[in-house]
Amino acid sequence: MTNGKLQIIPLGGLGEFGMNCMALRWQDDIVVIDAGLMFPESELLGVDIVVPDITYLIENKEHVRGILLTHGHEDHIGGLPWILSELNVPVYGTEFTLAYVEGKLEEHKMLDETELIEMMPGGRFTLGPFTIEPIRVTHSLVDCVALAIETPVGVVVHTGDFKIDLSPPDGKAFDLHKFAEYGKRGVLLLLQDSTNVDRQGYTPSEWSVKPRLDEIFSRTKKKLFFSCFSSSIYRMRIAMDLAFHHGRKVAVIGRSMVESSEIAQDLGYLDIPNGLLIHPGQIADHAPENVMVLISGTQGEPMSALSRAAVDNHKHARIAPGDTVLLSSRVIPGNEKSIYRVIDHLYRRDAHVIFDDGHAGLIHVSGHASQEEQRLMINLLRPKFFIPVHGDYRHLKKHAEIAQSMGVVDLAMVIEDGDVVELTRDDIRKTGTVTAGRVCIDSGSTADVVEDLVIRDRRHLSEDGFVIPILTINKLTGMVERQPEVISRGFVGGDPELIETARQVVARTLEESSAEEKADYGVIKEKIRIDLKRYIQKNTSRRPLIMPVILEI
Amino acid sequence: MTNGKLQIIPLGGLGEFGMNCMALRWQDDIVVIDAGLMFPESELLGVDIVVPDITYLIENKEHVRGILLTHGHEDHIGGLPWILSELNVPVYGTEFTLAYVEGKLEEHKMLDETELIEMMPGGRFTLGPFTIEPIRVTHSLVDCVALAIETPVGVVVHTGDFKIDLSPPDGKAFDLHKFAEYGKRGVLLLLQDSTNVDRQGYTPSEWSVKPRLDEIFSRTKKKLFFSCFSSSIYRMRIAMDLAFHHGRKVAVIGRSMVESSEIAQDLGYLDIPNGLLIHPGQIADHAPENVMVLISGTQGEPMSALSRAAVDNHKHARIAPGDTVLLSSRVIPGNEKSIYRVIDHLYRRDAHVIFDDGHAGLIHVSGHASQEEQRLMINLLRPKFFIPVHGDYRHLKKHAEIAQSMGVVDLAMVIEDGDVVELTRDDIRKTGTVTAGRVCIDSGSTADVVEDLVIRDRRHLSEDGFVIPILTINKLTGMVERQPEVISRGFVGGDPELIETARQVVARTLEESSAEEKADYGVIKEKIRIDLKRYIQKNTSRRPLIMPVILEI
Structure with a gap:
């Protein structure tokens, strides 16, 4: 229950880039905007992807009415398999976004059990107390939308990722008129993409x-x-x-x-x-x-x-x-x-x-709004309150300062993942926190290798343990200086025969790799990880964490 | 013996940034220019620094006449303790450079046994068949020199790191006249800093x-x-x-x-x-x-x-x-x-x-020559042959292309670590290779912790083994979710009591760290590594490789 207040609860993407996910709650009804992943920092070894901790959504499972997707990038849809394995709720997206989602769910053998509902720019629909209108925006991907959500206390607009492109190659331009219309009718809260807040001017088409x-x-x-x-x-x-x-x-x-x-x-x-x-x-x-x-x-x-x-x-x-x-x-x-x-x-x-070395000319453009587009959007919508989304703390802070300085917004507020913000028609305040954080997943997915993908929580580490192959490579010759070591813990009781065979698997992968591959540690580590994982899954049906380590001599 | 040919043998810094080191050989006499380190890539865990493989110098120990230092940055002097522990030869540097070297050697308790010889811009001296003249250049550090080396086949100029700063804060400007003079007399080979080859124009003062x-x-x-x-x-x-x-x-x-x-x-x-x-x-x-x-x-x-x-x-x-x-x-x-x-x-x-976010204004300038300064130097010296130094392969290649395109140089050649190039008065060619590569060192050094620093070759890994503490940290609470694991191999026979105590050391470090430190994996890993290393060294006099691993849940 929220006692006549609208709650905004970011679960990912506010305080980091990636794994965007936010809950909107009115009393016993919750909608979720985006369900992204992020790629791990180098400190998190042996981990493929990182998704938001959704303890809050799991605890409020019966109240979640659906997941609304703004567009099809991994940092907005990549966490879906993980979230849907915990919450079976309908997923809303545009045609193109859902095509990406279908592929992803099929890979995880989850497509049949998921209800996918297409939404279209201008096509309003209702979820509990929320009336949602997708609005066409432009970005580096096609078929992207912002969301205007009518709530009992007022309209909340979430921009998703956007830039203001008036001549995109498919002719489907940013819908200035619709935003202007919402601005005229009054917007309570704007949640706006902060990604490019460090760039002045406009992002090119x-x-x-x-x-x-x-x-x-x-x-x-x-x-x-x-x-x-x-x-x-x-x-x-x-x-x-x-x-x-x-x-x-x-x-x-x-x-x-x-x-x-x-x-x-x-x-x-x-x-x-x-x-x-x-x-x-x-x-x-x-x-x-x-x-x-x-x-x-x-x-x-x-x-x-x-x-x-x-x-x-x-x-x-x-x-x-x-x-x-x-x-x-x-x-x-x-x-x-x-x-x-x-x-x-x-x-x-x-x-x-x-490549982008500073002198290559215009061979790439960003898909995110620069400062003037961010200001333009704020001016179009003239929201009472403003919360920046998508960025590290310093981006959110700078974005809030820009919004506040325009004299349009009553209050621009910086919040991070796990904060709970409550809104009435006249007021916005931080009132508490919920569980939030990052969950690391070892999906086994790599760009060109199709495996049986299984999502797995690191909480189960103690069940499957880990395996660490350690290689000693001579930088010059590219040769392995001694037999690779394989150490493990919590994994089939350290069965010495299996570990010995694992060593042989690693040795074989090394033999079959070219000197150039061996000189590229990223490549050789990934090859070893994949080969070893395949071998272990086949022979034990276990999925230990596999973390190759290279010692260079 | 080199049979009347001058050999140029880069051992570090050609094909990577850092660990600059190059040998010049004429028959039975070798001089070494710079002895740098580099900081490891993230793939090389638990390693503090990386230095060049000096097998070639060790094998030719009795021929090495001295090490010439161009300036006092770590990528030019940081490998000295390592090299001097293998070769006891005199080290030449300017006053300021030697002051840094002294501090470094003192830390490693090597100062007494090392002969340090001050050199000064304009002060010519002779080492075997080589007559060396340091020439004042400007850089981000003070008291930096290029080296003009007269050899039996002609003059070789090595720029060290430089930019052309005509108004440095200490008034000691780049010595244009001296370079012009050498250019007039004729230069056989120019070895020039490639760091900023991607930047057009001039680097500001x-x-x-x-x-x-x-x-x-x-x-x-x-x-x-x-x-x-x-x-x-x-x-x-x-x-x-x-x-x-x-x-x-x-x-x-x-x-x-x-x-x-x-x-x-x-x-x-x-x-x-x-x-x-x-x-x-x-x-x-x-x-x-x-x-x-x-x-x-x-x-x-x-x-x-x-x-x-x-x-x-x-x-x-x-x-x-x-x-x-x-x-x-x-x-x-x-x-x-x-x-x-x-x-x-x-x-x-x-x-x-x-900070340097693109809008901070001129709060920092580079210490390296941009393209126009590189061109200016080539024009001043008009060398017959040109070899770019200091950079990844793509920088060396671009730099060679620029030099070649000027119509001044007979031949610009890209070589990498371990290549042997031979020069006569009229000819330059690649004739072979020597052992080269990277050696990883776990020095125990960190900015603010003074330890008994010991240099150690990873070749001795089998003697001291490794210890991997594994932590499971809950991102939200910052709490460790279970007792840390500690696994080891090749280390005191895996003495279970010692490993148990090591677990307690890790647990204590975690207890004594703030939530903010625990949220910063870089910090917490480094704290654990240092505490564990201290404990193990004290109790076993061993120095295993220590690689903390964090699993985030």
């Missing part, structure tokens, strides 16, 4: 990369490897368009890239001319100057197609001297080392590499 | 930060915490100067900052007015607006004074609401997460934080 990309296509003499985020449908569309106009056939490589392009094509976001696509096996049949390879792996992910191509370990993606590799993406902080490692490998193959 | 810093001093109402690299003597000088003019007393906090400021004062690089300095214990005796705290920890190093102050765990550095914290430094790639963690903590204390 998705279209704006086309001239520079066109130039790169014009100058490229041999094969062009075009890499972007696999969810960057707009970018993919521009790349295919340019390939068509420059007489290049297109091969799509990398599981996520293939899946995403197929969804986009099915739903009409990609209109690919007949005969443009070729199978990756046909690349060699075409002259290099007539091929573009759309390839995944902009962040140097160790098992991605691009990382493997960079060490000449991909069957179809072979990079020859003089080929061009274009990373139409940004360097996500924390990924520098793996990205630069891949770039160095590409240079050693004498490829031209074009 | 060290002086150029003063106006913006002055503005910050003018606007700061309460205490000002000024943080910079402890070797940034120029920055320290400007900060103290501004403190004096704005009526603030100065307290210096952090071991490295204290040591560095004392050396700079002794050698006349810091001229501190009487009465300006106060003891950190006196901070509270002064009004906040009359205090500046010069504090170490710009990179969010877990045990640094600033990191501890940010979680209110420093005796003297207490940050109050409204205080200003200025990070006059850059965000070194790879350190983002620890730096931003500290900044978020500072914001939670309601401090104003000014």
